[in-house]
Amino acid sequence: MGKRNLILVALGLLLASALVYRTLQQEDAGKAGLAPEAQNAVAPATQQATLAAGQPQQQMFSSPQMPSYAPGSAGAPTVTSMSQQVERAIRLTVMAPSAVKQGETFNVAINGETSAPAHHYVFTVHFDPATLKALGASAGNFMEQASALAKFVETAATSEGRLTIDVEQDGGSGVEGSGSLAVIQFQALSPGSTNIELSQIEVVDGFGNPIAAAAPAPYAIKIDN
Numbered sequence: 001m002g003k004r005n006l007i008l009v010a011l012g013l014l015l016a017s018a019l020v021y022r023t024l025q026q027e028d029a030g031k032a033g034l035a036p037e038a039q040n041a042v043a044p045a046t047q048q049a050t051l052a053a054g055q056p057q058q059q060m061f062s063s064p065q066m067p068s069y070a071p072g073s074a075g076a077p078t079v080t081s082m083s084q085q086v087e088r089a090i091r092l093t094v095m096a097p098s099a100v101k102q103g104e105t106f107n108v109a110i111n112g113e114t115s116a117p118a119h120h121y122v123f124t125v126h127f128d129p130a131t132l133k134a135l136g137a138s139a140g141n142f143m144e145q146a147s148a149l150a151k152f153v154e155t156a157a158t159s160e161g162r163l164t165i166d167v168e169q170d171g172g173s174g175v176e177g178s179g180s181l182a183v184i185q186f187q188a189l190s191p192g193s194t195n196i197e198l199s200q201i202e203v204v205d206g207f208g209n210p211i212a213a214a215a216p217a218p219y220a221i222k223i224d225n
Contacts, residue, residue: 088116088205088209088210088211088212089114089116089211089212089213089214090112090113090114090116090118090121090203090211090212090213091112091113091114092110092111092112092123092181092198092201092213092214092215092216093110093111093112093113093216094108094109094110094111094196094198094216094219095108095109095111095180096108096109096196096219096221097221098220098221098222099221099222099223099224100188100221100222100223100224101188101223101224101225102188102189102190102191102223102224102225103187103188103189104187104188105135105185105186105187105188106185106186106188107183107184107185107186108125108183108184108185108186108196108219109140109180109182109183109184110123110125110140110165110180110181110182110183110184110198111140111178111179111180111181112142112178112179112180112181113177113178114176114177114178114203114211115176116174116176116205116211117173117174117175117176117205117206118142118174118175118176118203118204118205118211119168119169119172119173119174119175119204119205119206120167120168120169120203120204121165121166121167121168121181121201121202121203121204121213122164122165122166122167122200122201122202122203123164123165123181123198123199123200123201123202123213124162124163124164124165124198124199124200125162125163125164125165125184125196125197125198126161126162126196126197126198126199127161127162127163127186127194127195127196127197128161128194128195129158129159129160129161130189130190131188131189131190131192131194131223132161132186132187132188132189132194132221133158133186133187133189134156134158134163134184134185134186135185135186135187136154136184136185137154137156137163137165137182137183137184137185138152138182138183139152139167139182139183140179140180140181140182140183141179141180142167142175142177142178142179142180142181143167143169143175143179144179145175145177145179148169148170148171148172148175149169149170149171150167150168150169150170151166151167151168151169151170152165152166152167152182153165153166153167154166163184164200165181165182165184167181167182169206172206173205173206173207174205174206188221188223189223190223191223191224191225192222192223193220193221193222193223194220194221194223195218195219195220195221196218196219196221197215197218197219198215198216199215201213201214201215
């Protein structure tokens with residue numbers, strides 16, 4: 001065989017090998033459902049996904065930035081302490097018979113209930129002097145709960161239907177709990193209906209801090225013949 005023939009045979013073999021390689025590529029691409037051009041694009045995309053997955057965690061999930069406020073500025077959050085959330089108050093009630101006879105004497109107790117230490121309290125009792133007569137007043141048992149001594153002052157204006165009670169603990173930082181703040185003795189003068197009311201209520205603890213107090217509803221008493 002001549003040299004020229006050998007060259008032609010070699011070229012034919014190379015061409016046949018290229019055709020076989022091309023056929024095998026098409027068969028593999030057909031099995032994977034991708035065209036050869038698409039196969040060539042898979043590798044770069046995979047590399048990009050791998051690089052993205054390998055990025056540091058803080059770049060993928062950055063911490064939210066909290067807004068900063070100058071103290072006292074508009075929009076700044078308000079911080080409330082637990083002591084501010086707990087209401088300091090005393091609850092007052094009136095305890096007395098709902099009906100009495102004309103000429104009868106009876107007691108009216110002004111009761112209080114508080115979780116704040118009450119050290120000093122003042123209030124005024126109002127009544128109708130035409131139907132009731134105030135005979136006197138005394139300190140209740142509220143201060144006695146802590147074995148505390150108390151200063152009791154009664155200021156009466158019976159003709160005007162007014163009686164002021166002033167009780168202050170003698171030493172100590174105040175008393176908590178419930179009990180009678182004062183007991184007032186009345187006499188029923190004439191038949192009819194009358195009310196007992198409270199006003200000008202002031203209560204403080206041992207440091208002079210106020211304790212909230214609201215007047216109870218008027219207490220009605222019926223006087224029969």
